[in-house]
Amino acid sequence: MASVAMDMLRAASDWLTLAFDAPSAKAVVFGVNIGGHLFVEGILFVVIIFLLSQKSYKPPKRPLTKKEIDELCDEWVPEPLIPKIGEEMKHEPPVLESAAGPHAIVNGKEVLNFASANYLGLLGHEKLLESCTKSLEKYGVGSCGPRGFYGTIDVHLDCEARIAKFLGTPDSILYSYGLSTMFSAIPAFCKKGDVIVADEGVHWGIQNGLQLSRSTIVYFKHNDMESLRKTLEKITQENKRAEKVRRYIVVEAVYQNSGQISPLDEIVRLKEKYRFRVLLDESNSLGVLGSSGRGLTERYKVPVEKIDIITAAMGHALATEGGFCTGSARVIDHQRLSSSGYVFSASLPPYLASAAITAIDVVEENPDLITKLKENIALLWKGLSGVQGLQIVSDPESPILFLRLKKSTGSSKDDLQLLEVIADHVLKEESVFVVTSKRSTLDKCNLPVGIRLFISAGHSESDLARAAEALKKVAASVLHDEE
Amino acid sequence: MITIPYLTALTTYFSYGLLFAFGQFRDFFRKIFDWWQASNLQGYAPICLGLEDFYIRRLYLRIQDCFGRPISSPPDAWFDVVERVSNDNNKTLKRTTVINRCLNLGSYNYLGFAAADEYCTPRVIETLKKFSPSTCSTRVDGGTTTLHSELEEVVANFVGKPAAVVFGMGYVTNSAILPVLIGKGGLIISDSLNHNSIVNGARGSGATIRVFQHNTPSHLEKVLREQIADGQPRTHRPWKKIIVVVEGIYSMEGELCKLPEIVAICKKYKAYVYLDEAHSIGAVGKTGRGVCELLGVDTADIDIMMGTFTKSFGSCGGYIAGSMELIQYLKYTCPAHLYATSISPPAAQQIISSIKVILGEDGSSRGAQKLAKIRENSNFFRSELQKMGFEVLGDNDSPVMPIMLYNPAKIPAFSRECLKQQVAVVTVAFPATPLLLARARICISAAHTREDLVRALEVISRVGDLVGIKYFPAEPNKQQLDDGRVKLE
Ligand SMILES: Cc1ncc(COP(=O)(O)O)c(C=O)c1O
Numbered sequence: 001m002a003s004v005a006m007d008m009l010r011a012a013s014d015w016l017t018l019a020f021d022a023p024s025a026k027a028v029v030f031g032v033n034i035g036g037h038l039f040v041e042g043i044l045f046v047v048i049i050f051l052l053s054q055k056s057y058k059p060p061k062r063p064l065t066k067k068e069i070d071e072l073c074d075e076w077v078p079e080p081l082i083p084k085i086g087e088e089m090k091h092e093p094p095v096l097e098s099a100a101g102p103h104a105i106v107n108g109k110e111v112l113n114f115a116s117a118n119y120l121g122l123l124g125h126e127k128l129l130e131s132c133t134k135s136l137e138k139y140g141v142g143s144c145g146p147r148g149f150y151g152t153i154d155v156h157l158d159c160e161a162r163i164a165k166f167l168g169t170p171d172s173i174l175y176s177y178g179l180s181t182m183f184s185a186i187p188a189f190c191k192k193g194d195v196i197v198a199d200e201g202v203h204w205g206i207q208n209g210l211q212l213s214r215s216t217i218v219y220f221k222h223n224d225m226e227s228l229r230k231t232l233e234k235i236t237q238e239n240k241r242a243e244k245v246r247r248y249i250v251v252e253a254v255y256q257n258s259g260q261i262s263p264l265d266e267i268v269r270l271k272e273k274y275r276f277r278v279l280l281d282e283s284n285s286l287g288v289l290g291s292s293g294r295g296l297t298e299r300y301k302v303p304v305e306k307i308d309i310i311t312a313a314m315g316h317a318l319a320t321e322g323g324f325c326t327g328s329a330r331v332i333d334h335q336r337l338s339s340s341g342y343v344f345s346a347s348l349p350p351y352l353a354s355a356a357i358t359a360i361d362v363v364e365e366n367p368d369l370i371t372k373l374k375e376n377i378a379l380l381w382k383g384l385s386g387v388q389g390l391q392i393v394s395d396p397e398s399p400i401l402f403l404r405l406k407k408s409t410g411s412s413k414d415d416l417q418l419l420e421v422i423a424d425h426v427l428k429e430e431s432v433f434v435v436t437s438k439r440s441t442l443d444k445c446n447l448p449v450g451i452r453l454f455i456s457a458g459h460s461e462s463d464l465a466r467a468a469e470a471l472k473k474v475a476a477s478v479l480h481d482e483e
Numbered sequence: 484m485i486t487i488p489y490l491t492a493l494t495t496y497f498s499y500g501l502l503f504a505f506g507q508f509r510d511f512f513r514k515i516f517d518w519w520q521a522s523n524l525q526g527y528a529p530i531c532l533g534l535e536d537f538y539i540r541r542l543y544l545r546i547q548d549c550f551g552r553p554i555s556s557p558p559d560a561w562f563d564v565v566e567r568v569s570n571d572n573n574k575t576l577k578r579t580t581v582i583n584r585c586l587n588l589g590s591y592n593y594l595g596f597a598a599a600d601e602y603c604t605p606r607v608i609e610t611l612k613k614f615s616p617s618t619c620s621t622r623v624d625g626g627t628t629t630l631h632s633e634l635e636e637v638v639a640n641f642v643g644k645p646a647a648v649v650f651g652m653g654y655v656t657n658s659a660i661l662p663v664l665i666g667k668g669g670l671i672i673s674d675s676l677n678h679n680s681i682v683n684g685a686r687g688s689g690a691t692i693r694v695f696q697h698n699t700p701s702h703l704e705k706v707l708r709e710q711i712a713d714g715q716p717r718t719h720r721p722w723k724k725i726i727v728v729v730e731g732i733y734s735m736e737g738e739l740c741k742l743p744e745i746v747a748i749c750k751k752y753k754a755y756v757y758l759d760e761a762h763s764i765g766a767v768g769k770t771g772r773g774v775c776e777l778l779g780v781d782t783a784d785i786d787i788m789m790g791t792f793t794k795s796f797g798s799c800g801g802y803i804a805g806s807m808e809l810i811q812y813l814k815y816t817c818p819a820h821l822y823a824t825s826i827s828p829p830a831a832q833q834i835i836s837s838i839k840v841i842l843g844e845d846g847s848s849r850g851a852q853k854l855a856k857i858r859e860n861s862n863f864f865r866s867e868l869q870k871m872g873f874e875v876l877g878d879n880d881s882p883v884m885p886i887m888l889y890n891p892a893k894i895p896a897f898s899r900e901c902l903k904q905q906v907a908v909v910t911v912a913f914p915a916t917p918l919l920l921a922r923a924r925i926c927i928s929a930a931h932t933r934e935d936l937v938r939a940l941e942v943i944s945r946v947g948d949l950v951g952i953k954y955f956p957a958e959p960n961k962q963q964l965d966d967g968r969v970k971l972e
């Protein structure tokens with residue numbers, strides 16, 4: 001054994017000397033003397049390349065045989081498509097037999113409706129019905145195509161221009177559904193690697209958009225500016241490349257999940273300090289806040305161009321459907337090719353765009369509607385003060401009055417059930433239609449649940465008094481042992 | 484599977500290469516120019532990014548006028564296209580008051596319900612007066628009216644499932660339902676050409692996503708076997724559940740789904756089937772009930788049936804139909820049911836009325852006539868196009884027929900020439916299709932008369948000669964075609 005190795009070693013060394021002495025070893029190529037060691041290095045280099053090109057050692061793989069796969073497939077038992085249906089899943093909402101105006105009909109009985117976000121009472125407005133009818137007669141119902149493929153009807157363009165003019169922005173873009181606005185607009189601008197700072201109380205449409213964007217998401221405490229400041233500070237400090245990545249703050253003007261209002265002046269101050277862009281959802285503030293209904297920017301007297309991207313659903317104060325995004329021409333044009341819900345979906349039915357145009361006209365012509373709404377909010381606030389076991393957590397200017405339990409039962413599911421009982425009694429016994437804030441299992445918002453009252457300019461003084469009395473009475477009877 | 488001649492592939496690549504090079508060249512100079520002027524970003528990163536932005540600026544803007552043409556009438560068989568002008572090399576387009584009456588081969592108006600209808604329109608307007616355009620509320624709050632309950636019943640009956648739930652937008656239907664049904668530990672196997680709403684829904688769900696070759700049941704089976712045997716990545720735990728997502732008619736291909744084979748495979752491997760009938764419901768099948776009816780698949784074998792109302796019914800919105808329990812669960816927790824404004828009442832009425840017409844419940848035979856008409860129109864148009872030598876994709880009976888263009892320069896040429904001759908067609912290019920496979924897409928409607936179609940064929944033939952897209956000899960000889968072509972997926 002040893003001798004064989006010795007032989008081989010000797011042979012190798014002979015080979016080496018030969019290499020050093022070979023005639024070519026003294027060759028001069030382009031003025032470089034190819035000494036023997038260069039030759040050896042050359043060989044070594046080749047060997048290294050050869051070794052590098054080999055795959056590292058792996059235990060040989062034995063793929064599953066066809067029979068084994070068959071068995072695995074046979075054995076596999078999927079979970080059922082949906083979980084078992086529990087009692088709480090069988091809940092059926094009340095069915096309206098009329099339009100969802102301030103007074104509606106449920107089960108053949110007239111009820112006071114506080115479930116529709118018809119803030120300005122435009123639902124059923126004479127002028128809106130007229131423009132819808134005209135539009136339906138002219139264009140039919142659906143647009144039968146996405147905006148890119150002959151689904152752009154002149155009223156869409158008029159509507160976009162009207163919105164931009166109303167809000168004082170350069171341009172705007174229509175979406176065919178309120179919910180799709182945010183979850184399309186956010187991923188159009190935020191990609192992997194970008195940083196988004198969002199309020200923890202944002203509604204599901206925004207959460208979905210955040211998730212689809214695949215950006216780094218950081219949440220700050222609900223409507224807490226100190227928490228926002230710290231978060232921005234931390235991100236700017238930690239991230240050396242912060243200058244290079246795109247940074248956004250995502251907030252709602254009026255939070256659907258709590259009725260709180262974002263302090264926009266403070267947000268703009270922070271945004272400018274840390275150089276973040278702001279995405280603001282004005283779904284529940286458009287037509288409500290500000291002296292002429294132009295929303296949160298008007299309420300805080302912040303120039304609208306300071307907010308980079310504004311979105312809103314039109315299914316609230318404007319009493320139509322769909323949504324829009326508004327901002328600079330660049331922001332809007334980018335969405336026309338890059339926003340999934342805009343590119344890949346049929347456009348808004350033209351009659352709903354006509355309704356939106358008319359609704360904005362009505363708001364501009366009747367600023368007293370906004371005054372009336374403000375009075376109504378104040379009235380209901382006053383009426384509900386001292387309601388037993390419940391507490392108003394919404395902002396005094398918010399058109400959503402949000403009541404939550406003073407003393408939580410400890411689980412939000414039980415809380416919701418308790419609140420459902422109250423809402424149920426109020427509807428059945430007092431004919432006042434109020435609703436709880438239901439949560440999808442997909443919703444990551446963990447703010448406390450509550451009862452929501454959507455106040456409308458269409459409610460009369462006596463309506464509000466009646467609603468407040470009814471809620472107080474039922475809360476007192478259901479929550480009698482709470483205090 | 485599309486085969487593309489070598490020469491065409493080469494010239495197409497060359498054209499894109501040239502466009503790309505020129506774009507980069509111009510960008511280079513722009514950069515120097517920008518560098519000269521002080522940056523106006525003030526510490527913000529640019530809002531629109533590199534390649535996507537490049538594509539829009541340097542390729543899309545050149546042919547912008549072929550997309551998003553505004554119209555000023557309903558998207559019926561003939562419609563009014565508003566002319567636009569540009570003063571800055573197509574960068575911005577301005578509407579004019581000039582109107583061009585064109586034959587509409589672009590809208591998804593399969594049954595012709597887009598325009599005013601003697602049965603539907605009066606009912607829609609009546610509903611508008613009674614229920615207003617919106618409910619301003621979600622379905623679980625104050626957004627459920629008697630009309631919504633009726634609509635769900637009508638839809639469930641029509642598609643042949645025990646129950647249904649409706650939403651105000653088709654896109655949201657897909658993107659909000661998938662996350663409810665499946666999450667981490669689940670597997671979604673999706674056709675490679677599925678619609679963006681399905682892709683978004685799948686991404687939003689957190690489930691693992693695998694893709695199978697477009698409309699290839701054998702590949703689906705292979706993927707299923709591999710995945711079930713392997714289990715979840717890394718942990719190799721068995722999958723919680725598997726959902727296979729397919730479409731009834733693929734809108735960019737015009738192809739019918741090979742549903743019977745796919746359903747058989749899913750049954751064998753215990754995967755759930757999710758069928759998106761956006762383009763097929765109402766448009767195909769003897770009584771308009773979609774691909775299940777056309778291909779003889781029992782609806783009981785499809786676990787989740789989805790569809791939209793934007794196409795055949797001329798309205799808006801989407802539905803999910805399935806078992807009673809499935810719908811109950813969706814109504815309990817689906818975000819689109821809990822958080823989105825309920826479907827607009829007049830649109831709901833349009834759907835109810837148009838389904839009644841389709842089923843002949845309006846007391847006339849118009850529905851049956853419409854269904855016969857669209858089938859006849861589609862098959863006539865497709866066979867004529869093929870005879871002329873166009874490369875037409877898709878199956879018989881499908882009202883969607885793409886005509887292959889390939890070359891980027893042919894996209895605007897075809898679209899503009901057709902429009903000049905009063906025929907409005909849709910052209911589709913990257914990113915909606917693979918780079919090489921640009922196409923024009925024709926959607927046939929029951930509202931088209933035979934004269935309309937003949938006229939359209941004449942124009943398309945003339946323009947086809949002009950821009951050179953008759954890739955086959957007229958009346959093609961099959962044998963000869965298979966030589967000298969690259970296989971592409
Ligand atoms: C297969 C498929 N699913 C869903 C949709 C979305 O439908 P909608 O336009 O109603 O949003 C479409 C529309 O193009 C589609 O083709």
Ligand SMILES: Cc1ncc(COP(=O)(O)O)c(C=O)c1O
Nearest residue numbers: 673674675677681682685692694
């Ligand atoms: C669910 C789903 N379907 C289809 C696709 C399209 O796949 P591909 O582009 O690889 O063909 C994707 C890709 O992201 C997807 O996520």
